[in-house]
Amino acid sequence: MAELFDMYERAQEIAKYLGEDWKAIKGTWPGNTNARIVGPEDESLHLGLSQARRTRGLIEIAGEIPTSFSPRAGSGHVMFVSRERSAKRVATKIMEKVLPDYVPALAWALERKARREWMEGVRGEVAKVLLAELPDAYQLEHSPEVIKFNGGTTPYKRVGGYVRILDDKTLEWRFWSNSVQDGRTVARLIDSTESVGS
Structure with missing residues (x-):
């Protein structure tokens, strides 16, 4: 049986190099095999071992966006790194390869989500009046x-x-x-x- 890799521990190490406003949180998979790094503007990076044939065994780091509000497929928000790569180097790669595309896409999605929630509230109030009248x-x-x-x-x-x-x-x-x-x-x-x- 392959040795379990503590992804939460690695996420903690990487978060230190992303900045003081970034922090690691435990994932939900058994044995700390996944984790998240969250940022100050609702950024959420998911870390887990890839199961795809070409990238199996590598750490997959993916910027998370609510699916229904994503402007497009999130391939530009994903990168793969070796488990042996230093936390400092991984953080640098995240800042170079993931965040430039992910952050504006996330901001767009969150704005769209907030607009929909506001619109649902407005529609609810209008609906109450119409149902009554x-x-x-x-x-x-x-x-x-x-x-x-x-x-x-x-x-x-x-x-x-x-x-x-x-x-x-x-x-x-x-x-x-x-x-x-x-x-x-x-x-x-x-x-x-x-x-x-x-």
């Missing part, structure tokens, strides 16, 4: 940005439709009815409605 309204489980309404009446025929919350300033409305007069009623309503927020 529209007749027989409900939110689509698979598309929470869409509110359908099946009720409501005009003096002429029953109407319904859906609202799609596009962003904090834009709603996409779709009405259905079997009465042309309903269309005229909606048109007059739009013409007489003051702008949102006034």
